[in-house]
Amino acid sequence: MNTLSEDLLISRRIGLSISTEDLDAAEVAETNRDTVGDYTVFDPKITARDVNVFYGTKQAICGVNLDLGNYEVLAMIGPSGCGKSTFLRCLNRMNDTIAECRVSGKIHLDGENIYHQNIDEVLLRARVGMVFQKPNPFPKSIFENVAYGPRLHGMTRDIGTLWDIVESSLRKAALWDEVKDILEQPGTSLSGGQQQRLCIARAISINPEVILMDEPCSALDPISTAKIEQLIDELREHYSIAIVTHSMQQAARVSQRTAYFHLGDLIEVGATNQIFSDPLHPLTEAYISGRFG
Amino acid sequence: MSQLLLVAILLALSAIAYQLGRRRALALDNVNGGRTRLHSRPSHYAVLTMLWCLFPPMLVFTVWSVVDTHVITGLLVQDLPAEFQMLPMAHLELVVNDIRNLAQGNIAAHADDPTIQAATGHYQQLLQINRFAKSVVMLLAATAGLAIGWRLISPHLRARVHTERIVNLFLISCAALAILTTIGILLSVLFEAMRFFQTVPVTSFLFGLEWSPQTALRDDQIGSSGAFGAVPLFAGTFLISAIAMMVAVPIGLLSAIYLAEYASRRLRSIAKPLLEILAGIPTVVYGFFAALTLAPLVRQISEAAGIEAASESALAAGLVMGIMIIPFVSSLSDDVITAVPQAMRDGSYAMGATHSETILRVIIPAALPGIVGSILLAVSRAIGETMIVVMAAGLSANLTANPFAAVTTVTVQIVTLLVGDQEFDSPKTLAAFALGLVLFLLTLTLNVIALYVVRKYREQYD
Ligand SMILES: Nc1ncnc2c1ncn2[C@@H]1O[C@H](COP(=O)(O)OP(=O)(O)OP(=O)(O)O)[C@@H](O)[C@H]1O
Numbered sequence: 001m002n003t004l005s006e007d008l009l010i011s012r013r014i015g016l017s018i019s020t021e022d023l024d025a026a027e028v029a030e031t032n033r034d035t036v037g038d039y040t041v042f043d044p045k046i047t048a049r050d051v052n053v054f055y056g057t058k059q060a061i062c063g064v065n066l067d068l069g070n071y072e073v074l075a076m077i078g079p080s081g082c083g084k085s086t087f088l089r090c091l092n093r094m095n096d097t098i099a100e101c102r103v104s105g106k107i108h109l110d111g112e113n114i115y116h117q118n119i120d121e122v123l124l125r126a127r128v129g130m131v132f133q134k135p136n137p138f139p140k141s142i143f144e145n146v147a148y149g150p151r152l153h154g155m156t157r158d159i160g161t162l163w164d165i166v167e168s169s170l171r172k173a174a175l176w177d178e179v180k181d182i183l184e185q186p187g188t189s190l191s192g193g194q195q196q197r198l199c200i201a202r203a204i205s206i207n208p209e210v211i212l213m214d215e216p217c218s219a220l221d222p223i224s225t226a227k228i229e230q231l232i233d234e235l236r237e238h239y240s241i242a243i244v245t246h247s248m249q250q251a252a253r254v255s256q257r258t259a260y261f262h263l264g265d266l267i268e269v270g271a272t273n274q275i276f277s278d279p280l281h282p283l284t285e286a287y288i289s290g291r292f293g
Numbered sequence: 294m295s296q297l298l299l300v301a302i303l304l305a306l307s308a309i310a311y312q313l314g315r316r317r318a319l320a321l322d323n324v325n326g327g328r329t330r331l332h333s334r335p336s337h338y339a340v341l342t343m344l345w346c347l348f349p350p351m352l353v354f355t356v357w358s359v360v361d362t363h364v365i366t367g368l369l370v371q372d373l374p375a376e377f378q379m380l381p382m383a384h385l386e387l388v389v390n391d392i393r394n395l396a397q398g399n400i401a402a403h404a405d406d407p408t409i410q411a412a413t414g415h416y417q418q419l420l421q422i423n424r425f426a427k428s429v430v431m432l433l434a435a436t437a438g439l440a441i442g443w444r445l446i447s448p449h450l451r452a453r454v455h456t457e458r459i460v461n462l463f464l465i466s467c468a469a470l471a472i473l474t475t476i477g478i479l480l481s482v483l484f485e486a487m488r489f490f491q492t493v494p495v496t497s498f499l500f501g502l503e504w505s506p507q508t509a510l511r512d513d514q515i516g517s518s519g520a521f522g523a524v525p526l527f528a529g530t531f532l533i534s535a536i537a538m539m540v541a542v543p544i545g546l547l548s549a550i551y552l553a554e555y556a557s558r559r560l561r562s563i564a565k566p567l568l569e570i571l572a573g574i575p576t577v578v579y580g581f582f583a584a585l586t587l588a589p590l591v592r593q594i595s596e597a598a599g600i601e602a603a604s605e606s607a608l609a610a611g612l613v614m615g616i617m618i619i620p621f622v623s624s625l626s627d628d629v630i631t632a633v634p635q636a637m638r639d640g641s642y643a644m645g646a647t648h649s650e651t652i653l654r655v656i657i658p659a660a661l662p663g664i665v666g667s668i669l670l671a672v673s674r675a676i677g678e679t680m681i682v683v684m685a686a687g688l689s690a691n692l693t694a695n696p697f698a699a700v701t702t703v704t705v706q707i708v709t710l711l712v713g714d715q716e717f718d719s720p721k722t723l724a725a726f727a728l729g730l731v732l733f734l735l736t737l738t739l740n741v742i743a744l745y746v747v748r749k750y751r752e753q754y755d
């Protein structure tokens with residue numbers, strides 16, 4: 001009888017998935033963790049090669065290779081603690097704000113290494129925006145929340161233009177109609193779903209090229225979630241989007257490609273409909289069929 | 294020693310009560326094969342029995358302590374020889390005082406009088422009996438309470454409810470004590486102040502520009518009319534407080550920002566307590582520093598610059614006071630800045646803001662209510678400060694905005710008014726209460742504003 005990893009090799013060669021009905025923890029630990037599937041894309045916006053991340057001595061990401069294409073939505077899924085957020089935060093160097101966090105490897109944005117010493121991470125973050133799991137509007141008015149970025153980067157000195165930017169950002173975030181009469185009220189007075197759309201408006205107000213979203217809907221009700229999912233679909237026209245999510249339905253609905261992480265490894269990546277209908281790796285299959293995670 | 298023993302016995306009794314109550318409750322629980330339902334858990338019954346055991350002796354102690362001095366004095370006087378009993382009341386009190394002093398081993402006026410000596414012996418005897426009786430009664434009360442509490446235990450006794458209620462009452466009475474004390478202080482100040490306003494009109498007190506509270510000791514003394522215009526005092530208070538805040542707010546705030554945002558965790562854990570020590574230095578020491586070091590320095594500098602300066606100046610006092618209240622601003626501000634959620638910072642960084650931009654545009658605005666609160670607290674402290682001003686700013690009530698002149702403040706004047714040898718109901722003494730009242734209202738207003746600001750603008754971060 002074949003061992004599990006031999007099974008795997010065979011199954012990968014012949015492009016079949018094997019039953020993982022009887023995967024137990026020990027076998028999971030032994031399973032081959034090399035990335036299955038093609039992590040490159042034809043027209044990459046971001047390319048990450050051999051990325052390792054350490055928190056102190058603890059390794060959170062192990063040798064991940066992954067591309068984000070232009071004008072696509074890439075979903076990242078995986079069990080809690082597998083390093084999705086950590087990897088996402090590498091892409092705009094938010095991990096620099098954590099003292100004990102160390103990143104190695106190469107991450108290129110438009111062919112430029114973002115960890116190169118000549119790159120200013122502050123400018124980088126203006127190009128790679130981020131939306132967080134919990135809505136975090138600033139304790140300012142709705143208007144000021146959206147105007148924060150344009151003001152910060154001196155995009156305009158003219159208040160009329162600033163209004164235009166705020167309005168168009170709020171429109172793009174599908175929030176304008178709900179808040180156009182209460183722009184002076186604090187951003188924190190909105191509902192959770194509105195706050196999250198406000199944060200999206202804030203992120204797109206400075207015209208980033210990439211938007212990173214870390215479980216943007218996990219604190220929201222189904223209706224707000226549906227709105228934001230629709231919004232993500234529309235935003236794809238102008239931006240490249242990487243989204244972390246715990247909802248596989250959401251990943252299936254909004255993304256074109258999906259990457260499955262497990263304990264710091266990128267296990268499998270591929271077209272979303274292939275991942276969900278026909279996963280190659282037993283761990284992926286076990287996860288999406290709900291056997292663990 | 295015997296007091297200690299008494300306390301120990303009472304504690305032991307209460308421990309026994311706890312155990313007994315618990316046993317009985319458990320026993321009741323087991324009757325009928327565990328099918329009787331106790332209203333509360335056994336520990337509740339135990340606590341209730343313990344309270345039953347502790348409360349009666351405490352009551353006895355309180356009542357006894359209130360009445361026993363009177364009773365003993367009465368007995369003592371009764372047993373004095375007849376010639377003493379004929380004495381007028383005031384004189385008799387002196388004799389009793391003598392006896393008390395003698396009994397405590399202090400020096401007494403008539404220590405060699407044999408009658409007094411005999412009475413002293415008698416008094417000591419009475420005291421001893423009293424102490425003994427008190428202990429015995431307290432122990433009896435404790436035992437009786439224990440017995441009652443133990444007897445009361447039954448499945449229907451709502452022990453948990455009773456215990457909660459007793460604890461509740463105890464806590465309420467503690468809180469009430471604090472509040473009542475405040476009200477009492479306020480009322481006494483208010484009444485004395487009203488007596489003052491019977492002699493000096495409110496308007497001339499509040500708006501008068503001259504302060505010289507010299508009233509005559511005798512009616513025929515010249516210059517007997519004092520001037521009680523409080524404006525110079527409040528002006529001095531504001532001047533010195535303003536100088537102090539000009540020192541404390543920038544330094545305190547900036548060091549808070551440094552500590553909260555830039556300092557490493559280790560540096561912060563060392564530097565913050567060090568900074569807080571500033572608040573722990575006795576104000577008298579600050580006063581020395583201000584009077585002996587800073588005031589001469591201020592004078593030299595101002596004279597070098599060609600400005601007339603007194604040897605005592607508002608500037609010296611204000612500067613030193615400012616240093617003293619730095620930790621009030623820095624420590625509280627540091628706390629509120631640290632309390633701004635990481636999500637705010639992340640949000641700002643993710644927008645491409647630098648650290649300093651984040652601090653300036655997000656963190657400070659978010660922490661502003663707390664910062665304002667800390668500043669107002671520091672202002673209250675500055676207004677109430679006395680010692681530094683006495684030592685460094687002088688006592689002369691000048692109405693001036695010149696920081697190099699000597700000024701005085703409300704609190705300083707209160708002190709000087711009360712240490713005089715005036716009779717207690719002279720306007721001079723009563724003026725202190727009026728000043729105290731206005732000062733109290735002032736700081737109260739500041740505190741209310743601070744509370745309002747903090748509450749109104751408190752940010753809901755989520
Ligand atoms: N600031 C940090 N300091 C130390 N360890 C961290 C830190 N942040 C994350 N980790 C560790 O890195 C690993 C990956 O964490 P990460 O937050 O990336 O997981 P995740 O996939 O986003 O999980 P979730 O789905 O629960 O958000 C975890 O084991 C976590 O304990």
Ligand SMILES: [Mg+2]
Pocket residue numbers: 084085086214
């Ligand atoms: Mg996460």
